[in-house]
Amino acid sequence: MAVLAAVFALQVYRAVARPIGTGEAYLYDRFVRPTMRQVLQSELPDRDVLYCLLEKRSVGLFHVSPFSVRLPSLLFGILYLFVVWQLGRRLSGWFLTAGVLPIFWDWFSQADGTGTAIALLLCAIWLAVERRNLNLIGICLGLSVTAQTGFAIPAAIVALAILAFWWRWSGWVDRVLIPAVVVALILLVLPLTHAYAPEERTPELTASQATHLQSALEALRIGAGSDRIRIGATPAAEPVVNFYRAQHRAGNWERARRDYSSEHFDYYLFLAAEEAAAEQRHLIVIYRDADFAVAHRSSAAM
């Protein structure tokens, strides 16, 4: 119990202290910040539908911050630890040991649906093992798929495994198959029928890049002051810039764009390795570290 509490405390700490990652910022910027109509019109494929709905609620309650976007994951972390504990008691202590391995920690302190899906999938397994609240099994499996669509196959495998153990077709249909399909359909039908746009490729920042990016953005905020500015950023940094803009309510910043080569911006956020491009464009560099450089056009209002 003490180990589980310690693991949870560590997860909370990581959720508060870690700078926002590209994937987390991308999820917020593309699917949580816009209205539902805007999300559907953008036609981007959303793979973390349930998580986005929960994140929207969390952000609505606690405003935009790295912690608020990770809060739903953290809460599902409690469910995960509880289920691991229950399964450990019921099946084997090894289960408990495996369940608290550090490999799982990240999933419950980052803002995407993976942790939620794992917790719900494990919850379905626990309910099946305990043979209690059987109606919830299908609902948990369905919700797991809606939390992360990549869990469709694992959820199907778990459902079939339950059928194999129960060996009761009608009970399985009524309590697992139908609830799972209904729940998944209700939450996924609109996102899936509108997901026609190709997926945007967004390279993930390393931990050190994420930390340096926050410093770069601070420098940019100080440099821009209250002027209305347009920002061009690298594909990996663009969602983070937009997240930062929402977090600090920087209304004078227009939404950052990722393709900075084709347009003129007031400020540019380069990878440090691309600093030569800044020189070619005759930009003035106002910040530089090992990973990023911030530059502005010489005519940009300061």
Added chain:
Amino acid sequence: MPVIGAVCGAAFTVGVCVALGWLLLRWLKLEFHRLEGVLLAFVSGSACLSLAVFGLCVIHQARLPVFLAGGAGAIGGALWKARGMARGKPLPALPRAWAVLFAVVYVAFLACYLANALAPEISPDGSGYHLGNVARDWRHHGFDWDYHSIYSSLGQGMEMLFLVAFSIGRHPAAATVHMAFQAALPLLMVCYGRRCGFPRVGTFAGLLVYACPVVGIAGVSAYNDLAVATSVFAGFYLLEVNYSQLCTKSLFLCGLLSGHSYAIKYTAGLTLPFAAVLTRGRRLWVLCLGAAAMAGPSMIRNWIWLGNPAAPFLNSWFPNPYWSASAEHQYLAGLREYPQFKSYWDFISQVTVLGGLVPGMIGPAFLLLPLSLLALRQPHGRKLLLAGAVYSIPAFLNTDVRFMIPALPFFALALGLAMENSRGMLPIVVLFQSFICWPAAMDAYCDPNAWRVRGFPIRAALRPEAGSQYIASHVGDYALKGAIERAVGPNQRIFSFAGRAAAYIDRDIVVGYESSQGMRIQEALLKGSVPEAKSQGCDFLLVNDTDMIANDIKQNMRRWGVTEVAKANGTTLYRID
């Protein structure tokens, strides 16, 4: 206020239907429970009224006093017969929570549909040929034997009911009569569920179908799809109720409904063979007798009038001068042609959720239909799935989503049966479909051009000036109504390449693809020979800017021998000099 006329016209028509049906059920000595008795009386009475009006149209006595006198007689007779009679027994009760759920969802959608039905008619086919035929019949107090169009030779089963309502409340009254069938369908499904021992399933399926977007928009328009669906379902209901002991009178009524369904829409002719299969051919003659009583008059009319009892189809079997087999083939091929879809999933999402590339959609909850196969475990489920499969056949012959409507009640009931034992799933799906198919919610996700109910047009329904603006903003041809009626004499004819809002234009319009005469005029015009077109009985031309001859005729009016009379919304009216 036009709305009062519309309500009176629709109420009178529905009242006469119920009265005639009630008299028919009494005459056949068929006993039903309270609510199902009223609903079956309405559906079977609509068949009787349709047949009676058909007879009046043949002898050109379709006049308001005749309708009023006949209707008052039928209502009076029914009331006289009903005096002192005990009310029928109620059906087994609905669980309280389900009764509340049904009442809330049903009333909300009913209010929305009623507001739309009472607004001026703006649907493409409703303002085109459905009410176009009705308006022509009204002008002539019967069938116009000189006017030939594929649409005027169709069954006219529903148009006959529209005619009674139209005589009192004009276009919205007719649409409201169709809405009455739409309102009756879920109630009939609830009765079916209560009768067969699965009341929750009946309620679930009734609401699922009632909230369906294509059912909503087709039901509030002067179409016939909901009348077909309700008649077909009523026929199935009768067979199911009497399955164990096949009663001759009940079979006759079932045959009557089969014939009426055919008279409304030819595709519903499947009802008779399906009923014969369900009864395993027992007392087939009774079924056929009932069907012949309803479908026969229309076939005889077409045989005598056009030389083809199945007009406008089967022209290769019954060659006639009014429409050719090749034109029929071309027309049917056009109906089967789907737009280009990126994938099967694209097609499914269009039909259920988006509704942009196909006209209308059936609602996201119907994506669960594969689960209905689980109903094969039950005898009722097998019959429902078979019925659904049979009534889906027309959907393969026509790309309009509304052609799926007759199959939806059966599939929805089968789906309900499959999900009945999953606790909480039936109400969740019903609530989901109701929320997501509410007009304001659909704005968020479906295609902007999807054919659907878009709100509550109460102003258009209540105020005449707002009503005219409403029609003008949705029906482009309405802007030319005044000019056409001033310039074109009552006996003169207008030619058009495309279909027109004939319901609002008080003159006969010959449409290019709708008859052999139209095709001859079209060919003459495409050759540039206006005198030849005039010799075919065409005095005016309505030309869209997108028509092939539009630019040439506009620039060389003298050479063509025409004069521009009026122009609006990309359409020009020319007089042939």
